[in-house]
Amino acid sequence: MKANRPALAALRAAVNGVDLNRFRFWVQLASFAFFLYGGYAAVNLGSHLPLFACVYNRVGTAGAGAGVCYLMPLQLQLARPWNTLFTGASLFILTGLGIFMLWFLALNKAWCGFVCPLGTIQDWLTALRRFVRIRYSVYTQSQFDWLKKIKYLLLALAVLIPLGIGNGYITRELRAPICQICPGRVLLPLFSGDYSHWNIDFTSTTTVVMTALGVLITGLFLVGAFVKKRFYCFFCPMSAFLFLLSKPALLRLKKDGSKCTRCGDCYRVCDMQIKAIADDVVTADIMADDCTLCLKCVAACPETGALKVKYAGLTIFEATETGFIKRCQKEHCRANASR
Amino acid sequence: MKLDLFAVCLLAALPLLAAAQEHHKQPKPADQRETTPAPESPASAPRPLDSAPLEIVREKAPGEKANFQLCSGDEVVFVVLRRGLPVQNARVRLITQQGWAKDTLTDAHGRARFQLIRDYFPPWGEFNKWARHTFLVVAETAAPDAGNIQDSSDTNGPNRATLSDSYYPSPKDYSSYAWGLGIVLLVAAFGGTSVYLYRRRRVKPFKEVAFHEGQ
């Protein structure tokens, strides 16, 4: 055990000095490939995943995805008649929720920052914008405070509309309403060659509106994610859902306020414009509702130990001065090399 | 400390294990169970079959799967077989529920082709994309074939076989890819332009100095 200490310290130093953005890029790429094409290798992780692994990615082709986003089953399951909804027959809804929780607890919102294919697409659009040297937009603080509420509204709709359907108040054509307007439905099947979700369904007014809304939001998604980092995540009902459940999650973002100089470096790099990450020096559990746990803040923090990532109580990645300087100088070297 | 790392790995692996179990419990999706070989493969080449004097078989569309459904506008192909062998010049008639009918003759491979017509014209508000319509296919051999019916030779009447099936309205009737693409492009163009204009024209106090890059 003792002999391993220096090795462990070296490992920790190596981890803390990692070029996080690069690491995240590869993880995102791998999970993107896995969740969009894993089905071809007969991988099936079930239908309770806390990320946008779209169910529509399976239909019409050879079942391309390696798993399914939980929002679809949730909405369908909730659309049961009310008299059966609160009986033992509906116990499977709870078990579904349980499985979903298990998945989620393992990674907390890192599902958003590292795994979610829709998040990855947004990061790629950001990379494209960076490549063509267009500056990014930011919301003003008041816009931000207003916009961040939308995701809770969407989450409420994802529950209330199916309940309404179950009791016959709402047409069945609004089944899984969030999926109908989700850009994931339109975009993700594209990667396995399915263009059918770009269609506008003229069957009825409802379908016209919903399908048109779907592609309209997709259009906004593409433009928005191009000019604003992680544009869609501000509105994502899954993000809101995950945050509400995040208390017992194993992966945690911790802040030691006494070490923080409030230099704002973390806020500077935050895709989600979370100001509290820099300004809040009291809260130890610093993960905000918009947070995607992309951990860029930890990598951008120059104060040793001020920001930490813990897994089941064990620190796995920590802000260090040496790590910061290493990353910083790597950036400058890269700049010199590109000259 | 080494234990800590081990615990991390174990904890990370837990949901995976749970998922693997769940995966075992689940029935396999239908499309993975399907093992029927495609009709155009050599294994399904015509072969004599005495038990079937005359029959109509719908030929599978390329890439057809278990949940396949016919739609109006689809081309549908039937093969007329006598004792398992294709019949040329058999008269094949397709009659829809509405009474529309069309005749054709089979080709050298015993095939007859039809295009399912659209004959579902409800008012737009009542349109149901799951509206199911049936049709009937009747095949007659042009040259009556000598055969025995109830131990007596039958040389007069035409040899006839029927087949019924159903179809749905074509997605083209109610969905439009062009519109979808159009909306996306329109929104993208509109959004992009407005962002561009907003950035160019906005004269907020703190934006009065902008940087223009160029090397």
Add this chain to the structure above:
Amino acid sequence: MSCFAGLDIGSTAIKVALVDSDGRLVGVHVAATGSHFHHNAQEALQTLLTRHGLAREQVRYLIATGYGRKLFKEADDSISEITANALGAHEVGKAFGGVRTIINIGGQDSKAILIDAQGNVANFAMNDKCAAGTGRFLDVSARNLGLDLDELGACHLSSTGTPLAINSTCTVFAESEIIGLLARGHGKPEIVAGIHYSIAKRTVRLAKRVGIEDRVYFDGGPALNKGLVAALQDELQRELVVPEFPQTTTAFGAAILARSEFLAEASLSSSAA
């Protein structure tokens, strides 16, 4: 008999204290600093030694304190007068049931020191570059009034009227204020009381900066002035502990330290041997 000396070289007076090997005070001596303070310090020490029939060699350890401490090279060690004052006051204060706050008014400065139960300095404050509220202020005022420094206490106590307000905090301006009061025909006792209250107010403000706790110990030359003691007591609303020899508390503290440092060194060398 071996003894230990503390030498406090202040701005106006040199104070010497001797303690015996049990830490009991042998004797004290006060002499004017003068312009040749080095010579005067030597002489003061010698005077005290002679008075008690001791030889210079019997002084086993000498600690200097006060402004001149660094320049008195014959000393074994030096210590700041704040620490020495705290030690001395702590030791003397034991007889009064222990003190925690010390007010020291010297010739050029005034200090407030807060000590803990062991006699360690917990906090202290000193007047900034200004002579207001120090012994020098009393000196100048007494001269204006045509009084001797020693007479100020009696004069104050003889006052019957309300003490007059002296508003100027600056020594120089206060001087003209006093002359103005005299010209308007006010009695000397009331003016003296006013001066004492003015000093007391400033001093209490200083003491409040460090925190006033428990009994307050008052030392330094001006503590001999009964009028000032009364004024300070009034301002503090507390009983003051004024030692028998208020001028020599600091020197006594240095002497006590001299003894304990000598013993510490001796035990170190004996344990090393």
Add this chain to the structure above:
Amino acid sequence: MPTLPAEPTHAVTQPFSRSRQAREAEETLTHLVNDFDDNPESMDYFYDLFRRVFCQGESLEREGVLVGTTCIHAPEELIYALGATPVRLCNGSYHYDQIGAEFMPAKSCPLVKATLGLLQDPHAVPRVGKLDLIVNPTTCDQKKKSGALMTALGHTVYDLEVPPSKDTEHSRVYWQRSVRALTERLCQLTGRRLTRRNLRAAMARTSRAQAAFRVLHEHRRAAPSLVLGKDVFLVTNAFFFDDIDRWTAAVERLNAEIAGRAAAGFQAAQTKAPRILFTGSPPIFPNLKLPLLIEQSGGVVVADETCSANRMLYDMTAVDEWHLPDMVDSLADKYLKPCTCPTFTNNEDRRRRLLDLARTFQVDGVVYQVFAGCQVYEMEQKSVADTLQRAGFPMLAIETDYSPDDLGQLTTRIEAFLESLKARKRHRPT
């Protein structure tokens, strides 16, 4: 950097080295070097630099545009990026303080008076040459108002507007706007354009200097101490006017030497020497009175929170996207958000920073220097003292100025403070 021979360009009756000003510097340097044994060898670069510049009046003139700054708020990276050289004008000379007092209110801060005194001297020391522009951030009232006085002295002054608070998003945006406007002014001045390439190169230079400073800062954590505070103050003071790359190289050498000393078990101060955190008004050469006094009296300054050292070099820039708008805004953020200057309305950060430094550097006590006339530091003093007191760190507040006449009294206070710290340590062994 071309260095011209040390010869006065103006007619003087006596050589500079015999002036009152040079004597003042010489005295500080003598104490700083000779009163201590075992100074690091790599400190010789700095001792020599100060001797040449301040005692012999050696010229530091450089080619290109010279931009004077009166505060750490002026973003140096922008100045470097546009090919100009920044030089910090904050001055610690009693000589210039007295000259400044001739035309400034008697109660003003000695630092501002000395800076003005320096600026009225056509042959000011350090001899950096003619200033093309002075960037004067509007921090405290005295600096704000001194801009006009500088203009009256014939200088071109740019008032860089600093918001009075730093907590709100509004002030952040306001400041970013100020920095952008400054950039434009600097572009006009230099006739160059700010590009990603030149800004990035400039940022690489400062970030290397900062990294070197941070290593030095880390070395001060060691107990017993490896390096004395007076040397660190001298090093950071050199950053005011020295060539940045040469400075960085010298600090890196010093760091290497200290690391070697650490490995050899060397200690720069006694094991029991009280460890002092220095805060408040900045010690600037030759006014290193207080840090020197502390270390001459047996203490050791192990950390500081002043704008002539830690606050100037500690905080580093993080950029998310390396294109101009983001880079300039990131720089702006770095110069505003972590700053613990008492001129900001709410300064909880300063107290937290002090507490953190006190804890992580195993500090025994804090010395708080207030320049007579510096209201903001004086006003924050009580809250800082209370915070530190609650956390168990005694604080000594000292109001002083550049004049040497309170040295006797200061010695008593410092010594008494150190003695009380030692006594505390004895009674509460950790």
